[in-house]
Amino acid sequence: MTTGTVAAGPTASAPGPAGPVGPGGRPAAVALPPRAERAERAEQAADRLRTAAVDAVAVTWVDNAGIARVKAVPLGGLVHAAEWGIGAAPCFDVFLADDAITTSPIIGGPTGDLRLYPDVERAVPLAAQPGWAWAPGERHTQEGAPHPGCQRLFARRMEAAAAARGLSLKAGIEVEWVVALAGAPQDEPLYPTHGPAYGMHRLTDLSDYLRDVLRGLGEQGLTVLQIHPEYAPGQFEVSVAPEGPVGAADTSVLVRHTIRAVSSRHGLRASFAPVVEAGAVGNGGHLHLSLWRDGHNLGRGGPGPHGLTAEAEGFLAGVLGALPELLVLGCSSPAGYLRLVPSHWAGAYQCWGLENREAALRLVTGSTGERSSAANAEVKCFDPSANPYLAVGGVIAAGLAGLDQRLALPPEFTGDPAAAAPGTVPRLPQGPAEALAAYERSAVLREALGEPLYEAVLAVRRAEGEQYAAATPEQLVAATRWRF
Ligand code: GLU
Numbered sequence: 001m002t003t004g005t006v007a008a009g010p011t012a013s014a015p016g017p018a019g020p021v022g023p024g025g026r027p028a029a030v031a032l033p034p035r036a037e038r039a040e041r042a043e044q045a046a047d048r049l050r051t052a053a054v055d056a057v058a059v060t061w062v063d064n065a066g067i068a069r070v071k072a073v074p075l076g077g078l079v080h081a082a083e084w085g086i087g088a089a090p091c092f093d094v095f096l097a098d099d100a101i102t103t104s105p106i107i108g109g110p111t112g113d114l115r116l117y118p119d120v121e122r123a124v125p126l127a128a129q130p131g132w133a134w135a136p137g138e139r140h141t142q143e144g145a146p147h148p149g150c151q152r153l154f155a156r157r158m159e160a161a162a163a164a165r166g167l168s169l170k171a172g173i174e175v176e177w178v179v180a181l182a183g184a185p186q187d188e189p190l191y192p193t194h195g196p197a198y199g200m201h202r203l204t205d206l207s208d209y210l211r212d213v214l215r216g217l218g219e220q221g222l223t224v225l226q227i228h229p230e231y232a233p234g235q236f237e238v239s240v241a242p243e244g245p246v247g248a249a250d251t252s253v254l255v256r257h258t259i260r261a262v263s264s265r266h267g268l269r270a271s272f273a274p275v276v277e278a279g280a281v282g283n284g285g286h287l288h289l290s291l292w293r294d295g296h297n298l299g300r301g302g303p304g305p306h307g308l309t310a311e312a313e314g315f316l317a318g319v320l321g322a323l324p325e326l327l328v329l330g331c332s333s334p335a336g337y338l339r340l341v342p343s344h345w346a347g348a349y350q351c352w353g354l355e356n357r358e359a360a361l362r363l364v365t366g367s368t369g370e371r372s373s374a375a376n377a378e379v380k381c382f383d384p385s386a387n388p389y390l391a392v393g394g395v396i397a398a399g400l401a402g403l404d405q406r407l408a409l410p411p412e413f414t415g416d417p418a419a420a421a422p423g424t425v426p427r428l429p430q431g432p433a434e435a436l437a438a439y440e441r442s443a444v445l446r447e448a449l450g451e452p453l454y455e456a457v458l459a460v461r462r463a464e465g466e467q468y469a470a471a472t473p474e475q476l477v478a479a480t481r482w483r484f
């Protein structure tokens with residue numbers, strides 16, 4: 001939860017979306033540090049993890065279908081993994097959520113290998129998986145060059161592109177999930193609580209479970225802002241403190257897997273699918289963002305609507321205008337379009353509004369007295385099937401493009417867009433094909449992602465769109481309910 005925006009308009013020397021370039025023509029932000037430095041950092045991390053009785057480290061990356069994939073090493077192998085990487089096939093870039101594999105013009109096929117490098121500084125013992133630690137990974141080639149399909153490196157490039165303009169961002173991804181009894185049949189979620197939406201009843205029924213979720217997140221160094229029952233049956237939400245965009249994406253992976261691990265210890269099963277029951281309110285993956293320069297929140301103190309600076313307004317206008325194509329990154333599964341419907345607080349309309357929960361872009365100014373730190377914008381239309389690195393990176397790319405072009409926001413929409421005269425407020429794409437058509441027109445995303453990643457995402461979305469083109473909502477929900 002935060003927000004922001006930014007700064008200087010276009011200049012002749014403004015860096016491109018990939019940010020500054022380092023030796024060898026590689027973007028400096030994503031080059032591997034020297035091997036000796038990696039080894040030293042890994043030794044320090046291993047010492048830290050050893051004192052926490054860690055036996056093994058799970059290193060994750062998130063594929064283009066939104067699934068976290070993993071390679072694990074024993075703790076004794078962490079330094080070697082940091083020096084040489086862990087083998088990981090490039091074909092993971094074209095995996096679908098059901099583990100089918102497609103292909104793309106640049107990445108795909110059974111040959112080749114990449115090296116997965118753990119971010120050892122982020123490595124943390126897992127509270128609900130004794131003996132295990134987790135670290136996010138990023139992928140480079142066997143020659144040590146950044147893998148152009150690596151989603152975390154993409155997010156880092158976008159963070160660096162903002163930094164090259166003197167800007168930083170704070171981000172937070174809210175995590176909503178539905179919890180069901182682990183032993184229930186796959187196609188019939190049975191809930192461990194039947195308390196009302198937002199009801200204390202639900203918290204009371206599951207107080208040990210929710211306490212263990214909170215404890216686990218806290219022991220892992222996360223600051224929880226709040227946890228509460230949500231609207232749909234068995235649904236809860238947790239939000240954590242904002243941090244840099246790549247850190248926020250990492251955190252969303254950690255939060256989700258902590259909830260999953262705690263759930264399993266309580267005989268429960270968590271679903272982060274966009275929709276768990278056809279027709280019901282779904283799980284959102286709302287992305288909060290604020291833009292900062294020199295310690296100032298650019299979402300405040302400016303002449304624009306609700307105090308936005310011109311830079312913040314340009315950034316948000318860029319994001320708002322690009323939402324149809326950003327859905328390809330923020331709403332991976334075709335099931336996401338079952339969630340993205342009016343009157344579900346999912347942000348199905350391409351408009352913005354102060355505290356408007358039906359607008360895809362909700363402006364949050366916070367309370368009087370805290371606005372300079374609290375003001376932020378929330379992208380509501382995203383769901384937890386997103387690869388969080390693609391989601392944050394894509395939003396930054398679109399925002400910086402809007403900022404560079406000094407775009408202005410259209411008029412604010414207040415009230416319920418569903419109650420407005422038809423055609424007054426545009427609906428966001430209502431299916432994957434519509435979002436993909438916008439993505440294929442997006443020069444900004446194509447340039448920011450780079451051709452290999454852009455094409456791999458396109459291939460995965462097309463394949464999943466075709467897989468479920470004839471599926472009923474019930475079939476699509478059943479196929480995706482336990483995949484995320
Ligand atoms: N569950 C809703 C969604 O699908 C969001 C509810 C809320 O505003 O927190 O995005």
Ligand code: MG
Pocket residue numbers: 174176230237284
């Ligand atoms: Mg919520």
